[in-house]
Amino acid sequence: MKKFLLPRWTRYIGLVIIVPMFIYFFIDPDFVGYEPDIFDFNIPVLFYEFPFSEHEGIMNEANLLNELLLSLALLASWLIGFSRVKVEDEYTWLLRLESMVLALFINLLILFVTNFIIFGTLYLWVMMFQLFIFPLLFSLVFALRLQKQKRFSDEK
Amino acid sequence: MKNSIKVERAKNDITQARLAELAQVSRQTINAIELGKYVPSALLALRLARIFKTTVEEIFQLEEGE
Numbered sequence: 001m002k003k004f005l006l007p008r009w010t011r012y013i014g015l016v017i018i019v020p021m022f023i024y025f026f027i028d029p030d031f032v033g034y035e036p037d038i039f040d041f042n043i044p045v046l047f048y049e050f051p052f053s054e055h056e057g058i059m060n061e062a063n064l065l066n067e068l069l070l071s072l073a074l075l076a077s078w079l080i081g082f083s084r085v086k087v088e089d090e091y092t093w094l095l096r097l098e099s100m101v102l103a104l105f106i107n108l109l110i111l112f113v114t115n116f117i118i119f120g121t122l123y124l125w126v127m128m129f130q131l132f133i134f135p136l137l138f139s140l141v142f143a144l145r146l147q148k149q150k151r152f153s154d155e156k
Numbered sequence: 157m158k159n160s161i162k163v164e165r166a167k168n169d170i171t172q173a174r175l176a177e178l179a180q181v182s183r184q185t186i187n188a189i190e191l192g193k194y195v196p197s198a199l200l201a202l203r204l205a206r207i208f209k210t211t212v213e214e215i216f217q218l219e220e221g222e
Contacts, residue, residue, distance in 0.1 A: 090196065149188065153172070
């Protein structure tokens with residue numbers, strides 16, 4: 001299973017590239033208003049507006065800031081969540097697996113709760129966060145469990 | 157499952173860190189095994205037995221009802 005893991009240093013790259021995502025989130029929590037011209041590109045667009053409104057041909061101008069940041073968040077969560085720890089062994093794998101199950105459980109709980117308390121177009125916000133919240137949750141739970149285990153064995 | 161790794165370590169005067177190094181695992185793993193929080197794989201159990209020059213059955217014993 002080790003072959004699926006990335007080198008240890010990729011974790012730090014992940015931590016660095018996730019920062020712009022959070023900065024943007026504080027600038028524009030809705031992820032729709034702040035669209036600098038520098039990120040306007042002509043790209044092939046399959047569906048421009050939900051559900052399938054008409055658009056001019058295949059190529060359309062779109063602001064790619066959101067897309068780039070989302071891609072960065074996905075990349076960062078992959079780099080953080082799947083990088084090797086200092087000593088990679090079978091117990092680490094158990095912790096990783098348990099963290100994944102716990103992250104999935106928390107994720108489902110968040111979905112369950114938001115399903116009842118967030119309505120209308122705001123729910124798109126929930127769906128957007130669902131794209132990368134699982135790997136981030138997994139990374140967080142795994143890091144906390146590793147830290148806890150390390151502290152516990154240090155005390156012993 | 158109970159184990160006598162702590163006893164074997166004491167007999168052989170080996171620290172958790174040294175045992176971890178010899179077994180090619182982390183110190184946290186040895187600690188978790190000693191405390192019964194983690195049951196190692198057959199491979200690691202055999203490796204530990206070889207380090208202590210004994211058998212797996214000597215180190216790991218099933219508890220009643222297991």
